[in-house]
Amino acid sequence: MRIVKYAAGLALTAFLVIAGAATASAESPWAHDGYGPGNTGYNAAESAVNASSIKKLTRRWTVTPQPGTEGCVTPTTPVVADGRMFIVDGDGVGAYDVDDGRRLWRDAGVMKARVGRTMTVVGGLVVTSGWSCYGNSNPSGHLAALDARTGKPRWHVQQGDAIGAVVADRGMVITYAQCQPCSTNVVTAYRAADGTKVWAYDDAITAPVSAAGRILITGATTGSYAVAAVTGKVLWRSPMRWSTLAANPAGDQFYATNPGGALAAIKAATGKVVWSAPASNGIIADDGIDPAGSPVAADGRRVYLSHNGVTAYDAGNGKRLWHRSALPMSRPIRAGGLLYVAGKALSPSTGVTVVPAGLGTPEQHVVVAGGRLYASAAGVITAWTPPWTLFDREVD
Secondary structure, X not given: OHHHHHHHHHHHHHHHHHHOHHHOOOOOOEOEOOEOOOOOOEEOOOOOOOOOOHXXXXXXXXXXXXXXXXXXXXXXXXXXEOOEEEEEEOOEEEEEEOOXXXXXXXXXXXXXXXXXXXXXXXXXXXXXXXXXXXXXXXXXXXXXEEEOOOOOEEEEEEEOOEEEEEEEEOOEEEEXXXXXXXXXXXXXXXXXXXXXXXXXXXXXXXXXXXOOOEEEEEEOOOOEEEEEOOOOOEEEEEOOOOEEEEEOOOOOEEEEEOOOOEEEEEEOOOOOEEEEEEEOOOOOOOOOOXXXXXXXXXXXXXXXEEOOOEEEEEOOOOOEEEEEOOOOOOOOEEEXXXXXXXXXXXXXXXOOEEEOOOOOOOOOOOEEEOOEEEEEEXXXXXXXXXXXXXXXXXXX
């Protein structure tokens, strides 16, 4: 009888674990396009979608966003937080339940006739940006915050330049805006809670990257300097014009390129170069913002560069570990023991192909969070999950 009871209890326990396995993979928010403020492209909390389960994924639901103003809407990958997926939906933002794809709310007009859309989740808010679709000579950048739970507008600010990059850290929202016709570049920080402007630098370029509260800014014609995200105080200066790509997960290093295209690891606290890899000219646009998103992902052990194929470097010393050729430039993503790039899944340790195609596109990378893989293609967003078992998860 004891054995029977034990078996029954074990079976019941197994059933409960399996039934709850959909939430077993930590629900770490994918709050930026590059996962977090470090723009690492790396979700260390994901365990359910992994090398063992990736070929068994089941389509759970699909969402087709509204089209918005013709010629003005630019597709973006989703961000995910607090059980909600947020997407560019029409001329605004839509929030959808991650379990069943049910729409929870939509603000269809917050970014009417605006392009260059970004979305970031911070402090219970969805912050979205864009600039005028028709104002080429005066792009008129806009930044707006909506309540993530209800969609209610909270604040809105307007800049004279087109906002091209947004990062949120330490309760601040930092933007990079550019006016090409007037040759101006500005980095501005707003308080996330209410949109109050706190500090700004003119003649300044940055990427959507924060290394533990440090922002690396490049002068439009001069060197670089790191500032504190909260106060804007200059922490150190460098004569090198760095183009920032990402930080490492620990937040103590920036990854950036110099004007010659060499990839370097830089101490976030001091600006000292830790290592430099051979030059790869052209991996980032001249203005410091690559239109396809950062070509780098970083997981603390390796740095993955998508340029002329994909190359993995040792995060400690910059040594080249492996290279895969003939892959188009794409935003690399690391999660669940896999490296996603250009619609494929690779082994992060060897570069060997695990899944050859069908996982997003080179233009729109996958998002892997909370035991779900979100893939965008042909204007449709699909959520995939693995079959939930007790022994099929892989810790990253």
